Amino acid sequence: MIKFFNSMIFKGVVAHLLLFVILFMSSFDYNVAHFNSVLANYFFSLLFVLVFLIHQHRMIVNVSRQMNQIKNGYLTKDKLPKGTSEINELYGEILKLGEDIVRTQNNLENQRNQLDSILAYMIDGVIATDRRGKIIMANKSALHYLNTTEAELMQKNIVETLQISEQYNFYDLLEKEPEVVIETHDADNEAVSLHIKFALFRRESGFISGIIAVLHDMTEQDKSERERRLFVSNVSHELRTPLTSVKAYLEALEDGALDDKETAASFINVSLTETNRMIRMISDLLTLSRMDQDRIVLDKEIINLTAFLDHQLNRLDQILETDSSGLLTSDFTLVRNYSNRPIWVEIDTDKIAQVVDNIISNAFKYSPKGGVITISVETREKDVLISISDQGMGIPRADLVKIFDRFYRVDNASRNSKVGGTGLGLSIVHDIVKMHGGNIFANSEGEGKGTTFSFTLPYSSENTEEWDDFDDSF
Numbered sequence: 160m161i162k163f164f165n166s167m168i169f170k171g172v173v174a175h176l177l178l179f180v181i182l183f184m185s186s187f188d189y190n191v192a193h194f195n196s197v198l199a200n201y202f203f204s205l206l207f208v209l210v211f212l213i214h215q216h217r218m219i220v221n222v223s224r225q226m227n228q229i230k231n232g233y234l235t236k237d238k239l240p241k242g243t244s245e246i247n248e249l250y251g252e253i254l255k256l257g258e259d260i261v262r263t264q265n266n267l268e269n270q271r272n273q274l275d276s277i278l279a280y281m282i283d284g285v286i287a288t289d290r291r292g293k294i295i296m297a298n299k300s301a302l303h304y305l306n307t308t309e310a311e312l313m314q315k316n317i318v319e320t321l322q323i324s325e326q327y328n329f330y331d332l333l334e335k336e337p338e339v340v341i342e343t344h345d346a347d348n349e350a351v352s353l354h355i356k357f358a359l360f361r362r363e364s365g366f367i368s369g370i371i372a373v374l375h376d377m378t379e380q381d382k383s384e385r386e387r388r389l390f391v392s393n394v395s396h397e398l399r400t401p402l403t404s405v406k407a408y409l410e411a412l413e414d415g416a417l418d419d420k421e422t423a424a425s426f427i428n429v430s431l432t433e434t435n436r437m438i439r440m441i442s443d444l445l446t447l448s449r450m451d452q453d454r455i456v457l458d459k460e461i462i463n464l465t466a467f468l469d470h471q472l473n474r475l476d477q478i479l480e481t482d483s484s485g486l487l488t489s490d491f492t493l494v495r496n497y498s499n500r501p502i503w504v505e506i507d508t509d510k511i512a513q514v515v516d517n518i519i520s521n522a523f524k525y526s527p528k529g530g531v532i533t534i535s536v537e538t539r540e541k542d543v544l545i546s547i548s549d550q551g552m553g554i555p556r557a558d559l560v561k562i563f564d565r566f567y568r569v570d571n572a573s574r575n576s577k578v579g580g581t582g583l584g585l586s587i588v589h590d591i592v593k594m595h596g597g598n599i600f601a602n603s604e605g606e607g608k609g610t611t612f613s614f615t616l617p618y619s620s621e622n623t624e625e626w627d628d629f630d631d632s633f
Contacts, residue, residue, distance in 0.1 A: 168209070168212045168213065168216055171208055172205070172208070172209070172212075175205055175208045179204075183197065215246070218250075219246070221250070222246065222249060222253060225250070225253055226253060226257075228257075229257035278298040279299055281298060281300055282376070283374060283375050283376075284298060284300040284301030284303070284304045284374030285298045285300070285301055285371065285373055286317060286374070287369060287371050288317050288329075288369045288370050290367055290369050291329070292317050292370070293315070295313070295369070297312050297313075303346045304343070304351060304353055305320065305343065305374075306344060306345055306346045306348075307320075317329065317370070321341060321372070322341065322343075326339075332357050332370055333359065333367065333370060336357045336359065338355065338356050338357075339357075340352065340354050340355070340377075341353050350378070351376055352381050353374045353377070354374075354375045355372055356373045357370055357371070357372050357373075358370070358371050358373070386564075386565075390566065393565070393566035394444070397440055397566070398437060398440070401433035401436050402437070404430070404433050405433050405434060408429055408430045409426075409430065440583065443583040443584070446587055447565065447583060447587060450587075450590045450594070455594070457594060457595070458509070459505050459506060460505065460507075460508065461503055462503070462504065462505075462506065462508060463501045463502065463503060464504045464616075465501055465502050466501070467508060467511070468495070468497070471515050472493050475493060475516075476493055491531075491532055492531045492532070493519075494531055494532065494533045494534070495534055496535040496536075497534070497535060497536035502536065502543055503618075504543060504616050504617070504618050505617070506616060510595075511616075513587070514591055515545075517587070517588050518547045518588065518612045519532060520584075521584070521585075521612075522549035522551060522610075525549070525551040525552050525610075526549050526550060526551030526552070526609075527551070527552070528550070530549065530551070531549075532549050533547070533548045534546070535547075535548070538618060539615075541617070541618070541619070542597065542616060542617055542618050543615065544613055544615050545613065545614055545615075545616070546612070546613040547612050548609060548610070548611040548612075549611075551610060552606060552607055553603045553605055553607050553609055554601065554603040554606075554610050555603075555606060556605065559600075562585055562601060563586055563588075563589040564586065565583055565586045566582040567582065567585075588614075592614045592615075592616075595617070596616075597614055598614065598615050599613070599614035600614075601613070
């Protein structure tokens with residue numbers, strides 16, 4: 160009702176009535192004498208005014224409706240009734256403004272979609288806050304790294320979320336924009352090291368709207384850096400120890416021990432042993448370096464794995480029978496736990512022979528009481544499994560996942576013992592098996608209960624008959 164009283168039509172009718180009253184009173188006697196004629200003129204003029212006002216009202220309503228549609232994100236061009244040029248011009252400008260607004264909205268929406276896609280597929284986590292530190296946005300990577308959900312994260316304080324409240328408050332982040340490192344567990348329950356950088360984002364006016372935190376996973380980089388430092392430390396230690404021994408023996412020979420033939424021979428023998436150890440270590444390091452640089456090319460050939468293993472084990476049997484070096488102080492028996500059925504595989508025979516020799520040599524070294532070393536072969540759907548078991552000192556379960564790391568020793572005290580090698584053999588074995596597309600792993604029930612090393616090689620039973628005519632001699 161109030162809207163009607165404030166409308167253009169009501170005000171026009173009232174204005175028309177007031178004007179009629181003024182004119183009627185100005186010639187009161189004449190108008191009273193001709194009242195019927197004057198009243199007819201009044202209603203005729205009122206009808207004209209109403210038609211004009213209603214027409215203008217419809218035009219203004221159309222313009223208003225168009226503006227509301229633009230405000231709601233729609234742009235439709237309603238047909239405007241014929242009217243004054245001013246209103247038509249206003250309607251045309253509103254349409255242009257609407258087209259510009261819709262175009263701008265579309266561009267903003269496209270940019271927002273692009274930004275959302277970029278954030279969604281970024282490896283780095285991204286978190287945005289308002290000017291009070293409350294989180295208003297986080298991408299999928301950030302949710303994964305922090306092991307949380309968007310519903311849990313929204314409206315939390317960034318300092319509490321990153322668990323850095325003991326070192327910083329939100330205003331410290333605004334003023335200092337520090338780089339922070341946190342250790343946490345991601346959604347896969349794996350330990351991750353996150354390096355976090357903070358940056359302010361501002362409005363065009365210069366006012367701070369909030370802060371952006373970028374979470375970069377540095378777990379692998381930190382691991383590589385630790386391994387590099389450990390590698391340098393281990394190489395330095397492994398080379399310094401034999402060099403110190405050789406230097407001491409040479410100085411003793413220089414000081415007169417050379418005149419004692421028995422002592423001199425012993426010193427020279429130890430020096431040669433330590434020198435050979437360094438040569439083996441350097442050779443192993445060069446092999447690992449070539450593997451890391453993909454400079455080793457496998458010379459594969461199709462061979463009968465059964466005959467290949469027989470050949471390698473026959474050679475080791477001869478060594479056990481004729482050993483004169485004194486290195487094999489215990490009695491060992493090699494047991495073949497596989498049939499004579501041909502098993503055709505495509506391998507680099509020199510490299511796989513190195514794998515077998517290394518594992519069995521370790522069995523010799525770490526089985527002080529000797530015993531049985533069993534070699535087993537099992538063909539499976541997509542690979543063949545070769546297992547080598549001993550009855551030696553075994554490996555603690557906590558060390559099983561680390562024994563293929565470079566320079567890793569189950570017992571660090573064995574570095575300078577007779578059984579201590581370079582600490583690189585199993586790393587080389589691991590890389591050789593991986594180059595063949597297989598896997599290698601170890602099992603042990605614990606110290607004193609022996610160890611089983613197993614590795615796989617790609618194999619397909621469908622090719623067995625096709626390769627039966629191949630030469631299986633070595």
